[in-house]
Amino acid sequence: MTTAAPPVSDPDPSTMHCAGSQIGLCAGCQRQTWRYGPGGLPLCTWCMTEQQARWGSMVRFKSTRP
Known part of the structure; x- marks a missing residue:
């Protein structure tokens, strides 16, 4: 069971780090x-999380900056 995302007005927990x-x-x-x-x-x-569920756990972000 997935938990619903909080309202968009709430920041992502990663902003605390x-x-x-x-x-x-x-x-x-x-x-x-x-x-x-x-x-x-x-x-x-x-x-x-939504994209990993859609495309698999191997989804990663690759920087396009040199």
Whole structure:
């Protein structure tokens, strides 16, 4: 059984572990998440979980920056 995601106005729990300058908006739901810097992802926890359920657990983010 999956738990429903909290309202978009609530930030992703990952924001508690990063500097304020590394917080950005999720590419999927526009929730505040740890987006920039080492450890950051373009998707929040709930959007990433949804994509992993859809595409499999091997879904990863690959940086396109040199």
